[in-house]
Amino acid sequence: MAQSLESIPNNVDLSSDRRLQRALEQWQPNFLAWWNQVGPEGFQAHQVYLRTAISVEAGGWAHFDFVRMPDYRWGIFLEPKDGERKIGFGDVMGEPAWEEVPGEHRNSLRRIIVTQADTEPASVEQQRLLGKTCPSMYDLRNLFQVNVEEGRHLWAMVYLLHRHFGRDGREEADELLNRRSGSPDKPRILNCFNEPIDEWLSFFFFAMFTDRDGKYQLSALAQSGFDPLARTTRFMLTEEAHHLFVGEMGVDRVVQRCAELMAQGKDPRKEGAVPLELLQKYCNFWFTLSLDLFGGEISSNAADFFAAGLKGRFREETLDEHKALGETYKLEVPQDGKIVEQEVPLRNAMNEVLRDEYVKDCQRAVDRWNKTLEKAGVTGMKLRLPNRRFHRAVGPCAGFKFNPDGQLISEQEWAANESRWLPTAEDREYVKSLMHPVIATGQMANWIAPPGKGINAMPVNFEYVKPPIV
Numbered sequence: 001m002a003q004s005l006e007s008i009p010n011n012v013d014l015s016s017d018r019r020l021q022r023a024l025e026q027w028q029p030n031f032l033a034w035w036n037q038v039g040p041e042g043f044q045a046h047q048v049y050l051r052t053a054i055s056v057e058a059g060g061w062a063h064f065d066f067v068r069m070p071d072y073r074w075g076i077f078l079e080p081k082d083g084e085r086k087i088g089f090g091d092v093m094g095e096p097a098w099e100e101v102p103g104e105h106r107n108s109l110r111r112i113i114v115t116q117a118d119t120e121p122a123s124v125e126q127q128r129l130l131g132k133t134c135p136s137m138y139d140l141r142n143l144f145q146v147n148v149e150e151g152r153h154l155w156a157m158v159y160l161l162h163r164h165f166g167r168d169g170r171e172e173a174d175e176l177l178n179r180r181s182g183s184p185d186k187p188r189i190l191n192c193f194n195e196p197i198d199e200w201l202s203f204f205f206f207a208m209f210t211d212r213d214g215k216y217q218l219s220a221l222a223q224s225g226f227d228p229l230a231r232t233t234r235f236m237l238t239e240e241a242h243h244l245f246v247g248e249m250g251v252d253r254v255v256q257r258c259a260e261l262m263a264q265g266k267d268p269r270k271e272g273a274v275p276l277e278l279l280q281k282y283c284n285f286w287f288t289l290s291l292d293l294f295g296g297e298i299s300s301n302a303a304d305f306f307a308a309g310l311k312g313r314f315r316e317e318t319l320d321e322h323k324a325l326g327e328t329y330k331l332e333v334p335q336d337g338k339i340v341e342q343e344v345p346l347r348n349a350m351n352e353v354l355r356d357e358y359v360k361d362c363q364r365a366v367d368r369w370n371k372t373l374e375k376a377g378v379t380g381m382k383l384r385l386p387n388r389r390f391h392r393a394v395g396p397c398a399g400f401k402f403n404p405d406g407q408l409i410s411e412q413e414w415a416a417n418e419s420r421w422l423p424t425a426e427d428r429e430y431v432k433s434l435m436h437p438v439i440a441t442g443q444m445a446n447w448i449a450p451p452g453k454g455i456n457a458m459p460v461n462f463e464y465v466k467p468p469i470v
């Protein structure tokens with residue numbers, strides 16, 4: 001239930017635990033200082049039409065209204081307890097889910113939570129300058145919605161750290177505000193979250209591919225035997241769906257604009273839009289960076305997490321079998337200059353199993369973009385996902401070179417083609433050169449098509465962001 005008068009909105013009965021409440025109230029000003037320092041630049045005094053989580057009830061959790069971002073009510077919401085939940089997989093399958101952290105899994109769970117938590121503020125930092133070059137007021141609002149919700153996801157994880165991990169948890173929560181995306185001395189934990197996102201094309205691809213990795217990680221954690229983690233991530237997933245929409249449809253609208261020009265026989269580049277080959281390069285880049293986030297193809301850690309009931313599979317409950325014992329998984333790895341098939345115990349391939357689901361979902365989105373091309377009248381040209389061996393920095397393919405078809409190639413061949421496959425400095429400069437703020441109500445930058453509809457049944461040309469009240 002929303003307890004809207006409390007300083008920290010929550011449905012975890014925070015006021016019954018004074019110590020915890022005080023600890024979080026001490027963390028709160030540090031969070032706000034972080035937000036003001038490295039959150040969205042500019043617009044902090046603007047009134048933004050935002051959705052705020054006020055409870056977790058299906059259909060009634062999202063409240064839309066104009067708020068100043070620093071006044072956003074970041075809260076702690078866990079999906080309500082569903083009776084006596086039993087763990088649904090691994091060696092502990094059938095045992096009651098844990099309300100407290102089991103001593104033997106304390107380090108692993110803390111690591112899992114901190115790694116997830118770190119991505120939330122990181123992405124806010126990465127995106128902090130984008131407001132200045134928004135393609136429309138509609139997009140500006142969506143960016144800020146994503147940003148405030150990543151802030152809420154940080155709150156969700158910090159609650160778990162404070163509530164369940166004692167002093168170490170409090171220290172980790174402080175560290176989450178001390179690391180900085182892209183910092184040479186205190187970078188964010190995962191590589192992808194240190195990449196700058198200083199133009200909107202990268203933002204849309206990031207929300208499409210990198211936030212989507214988040215969806216799969218959160219879905220695996222939604223199965224966790226540690227019930228508070230499972231219930232937190234379930235609610236985070238409902239918010240995350242909008243971020244994925246922003247990414248997938250953002251790219252779709254850039255594709256649409258490019259396709260419209262191509263269908264008229266025009267060169268998108270000459271018209272100040274994004275040409276298809278550049279979209280393909282950005283797709284190659286962000287897809288592969290995001291593939292790395294799933295971890296190595298063969299992983300004893302992943303096997304241990306599954307066995308221990310810490311991290312399950314995507315929609316584990318829909319599978320026939322939940323122990324993953326006595327089964328194997330075949331994957332292709334480079335060995336002695338060629339690709340060979342390797343068969344590993346299924347549990348050791350859990351990262352790859354999750355990646356499989358992710359790739360399927362990404363392919364579905366690429367199919368949508370290709371339909372958009374086709375509908376606009378562009379035939380014979382398509383976007384595609386590169387093979388998952390291409391451009392990897394994690395797992396057995398790291399350290400080898402592959403082309404986008406997944407064939408092992410020489411360093412020379414890579415060097416000769418890299419600029420055709422991945423964005424070059426000039427490509428990035430070109431994309432940046434397109435970024436000019438378009439903020440008047442109902443207007444849209446020239447490089448992107450308008451969305452099909454607005455937010456929360458409002459028209460596309462609604463005034464989503466209003467100037468500060470003076």
Ligand SMILES: [Fe+2]
Nearest residue numbers: 120150153214
């Ligand atoms: Fe998030």
Ligand SMILES: [Fe+2]
Nearest residue numbers: 211214240243
């Ligand atoms: Fe997200």
